[in-house]
Amino acid sequence: MDTLPEPSTPAGRDALAALLAEPARALVALDFDGTLADIVADPEQARAHPGAVPALAALAPHVASVAIVTGRPAGVAVRYGGFAGAAGLEHLVVLGHYGAERWDARSGTVNAPAPHPGIAAARGELPGVLDAHGAWRGTWVEEKGQAVAVHTRRASDPEAAFEALRAPLAELAARHGLILEPGRLVLELRPPGVDKGVALEAYVREVGARCVVYAGDDLGDLPAYAAVEKLRSDGVPGLLVCSGTAIPELAEQADVLLPGPAEVTAFLAGLAERIAG
Template sequence: MTGWLPHPADTLFGPDAHAEESYGVLTVDVPAVSWTSALGTARSVLGCTFFDWLSAVDEPGTGFLVSAHLVALAPVRRLLLRTTVPHEAPVLESAVEVFAGAAWHERETHEMFGPHPDAVPALAALAPLVRSVAVITGRPAEKAVLLGGFADEPSLGHLTVLGHYGAQRWDAATGELHTPETPPGLAAARAELPAVLADAGDPPGTWTEDKGQAFAVHTRRAEDPEGAFAALRGPLAALTERHGLHLEPGRLVLEIRPPGVDKGVALIEYVQETDARAVLYAGDDLGDLAAYDAVDRLRGEGVPGLLVCSGDEVPELASRADLVVPGPGQVAALLAAIAETIRRAH
């Protein structure tokens, strides 16, 4: 047995698992197919109920090494659980079913290595065949362009990225980025935020993300993510009201941004600008509900629309979608299939 493990690693985590201990940290490596079951074992058998972080590194010639740092609290014991996925098939089952707080870590880790490998090829295949393709995101437009590699793909000449829920705009045709001035109320609210968090008890593990045209308070790393979210929602709502801003709840995140800015407004304005005759919108978070409302409105005005939900982690979104697919890879496959169908029809 290794370190504080009560049994050999392959007994606890299955065949091909192996463990080592160094500098007080117990590390267990498992095959990718055993990832979520190993996380479950760490939590239920070893008592590692605190999810600290998840990340990955690119190991040349090997694959992506994914690591999750877990902690047992009584007594305090640390476990680094690792697995490797190959470069040619960089897919791993989500840890969210075991640790709800893993969602943000998985998304941020994914973004370090860019979009799903099939996403840009699918968009590049579709873009020349339709009036326009737009990416509407809550992130800064320049970050979305960089992470997506959109500026380096010549077939995406019709692509527009609407960042900060439409407040920012980047057009592939010109490469120009348009950013509005930051509203004074946002700067005042940002300055007041530390005191608001302190008055609300400053739940351990929460952290703030500054997006320039908005800022967000995340509770995914908190000891009690849902409890911290509930405790902060009221005080942050009062903060936004004092400064004439808007509070947008997400999955264990509360975002503060200027009023009148959301994905629905951005979508309606873009459809009107491009005179689109049909719309397909795909989303995966609570912030996409406004765009779903916009598609419903467009349908009522005679513009056909299709609502696609990537994953089923947000029931408010999945229940309204016309089509629910397992994840980004399947969204890319759908777009590629649409492109092929259009190409054959012409």
Template sequence: MPTAQPLPTPTTKAGLEGLDALLARPGKALIALDFDGTLAPIVADPELARAHADAVPALAALAPEVAAVAVITGRPAAVAVRNGAFAGVPGLEHLVVLGHYGAERWDARSGEVSTPEPPPGVAAVRAELPGLLDGTGTFVEDKGRAVAVHTRRAPDPQAAFEALRAPLTELAQRHGLIVEPGRMVLELRPPGMDKGVALRALAREIGAESVLYAGDDLGDLPAYGAVDALRAEGTPGLLVCSGSDEVTELRERADVVVDGPEGVVALLRELAGRLG
């Protein structure tokens, strides 16, 4: 078990209460984390994203001490499992990966993914995107139940992001989808599910008495909102931001800010050391 180290001190009263509750009753705590930018460094090609080298050992050390550990991501669940190397890891038998913002679920115990059929609007959008994106220097990531337009490789990534936001929103709306903006990415996906909905459902399922959520991007804001709502209902929570210069909204709302995935992994190790 890792050696206990000092934990970062939350900067808010609610965050202090959340950390205290987690440490006092770890067996009733839910640890939930985003994948890209939180457990895995952001890379130019999302297919090459891999969890930080120390992420899985840290999660495996922490998981037996708490009620549940979950990864909540916009990626397909199977892709997050593959890129995270989560399958078959001792200590992670109860890990849950909620993909497509909770529409898909992978349980480590069974190794199976449950997923609904993609809505027809995704296929329609997929067919129209090439004509809309020609010459922009962007690339499309096909997520099955969603498509993501990445501007990180464009000559001016931010300008391409801003220029495409309105036409992609119009395209999504015509086919019953929504646009989820992120770090140099615009994702067109079905409405009705987000990380906040997924987080609250899992917290109810396991009877969580405290919740820690760590994220880095705009898609994590609904999960932050869910933690705020749980706090208002009497369930303490701790909001962790995997800090970056690209997104500041989470940093402003977080109880604890750490330095990217490396900082998240260090926090997980520190928690495991304290609880073990």
């Protein structure tokens, strides 16, 4: 990429200028699915864009930290991203399950709390809930350890299945002390008190970042966007990047709007090229 896209907002332009002026103080944080990896019908088949690891590896040595912040289990994101053992990503951190889990490239291990007891209870009731609403056909349940998700992308009418299940799954979550997190044709039941905004703010403090870039594509990224807005109000420049336009609430807030993972990867490579100069 010869030129970087111009942010559409003054705050975004200020943040990009701050990053380019002092990259060693910047944190670059990114969602995985839909941002570094294309959305696919079967989430188990999702893989990072072929250029993602090279772009991140080129950028990582120049910035304070690179982190992946994802709703997936940390270990799954590492495998699907091809991050383990990648030259240049020796200090990569993956914050999985919205920050409840953490994988550090330096140790190659995942640190995770014990699963919330409500997850097992809700998982046991899921078949009955899906059956009662005629939603078995085409839905797919993803076991995530710290969470459980119901995907409707493969249903005959994905949007109708999503809407039909939203209320009953919210009730199921509430009965077991969980929250329901809607996404792009996925409904995830997970413990309260963790989200990408909480995870991002904590990691900013940990690394002492004085500039933040965050890229995402789905409803679960809205708390991270809010965290960046809060950091801006505290004097920390922040650049919001949106991958795709599937979630208007996200796209409308973004400083940089990119069509998808291929363009996000090119943006990362462009940053690395500009910084390396």
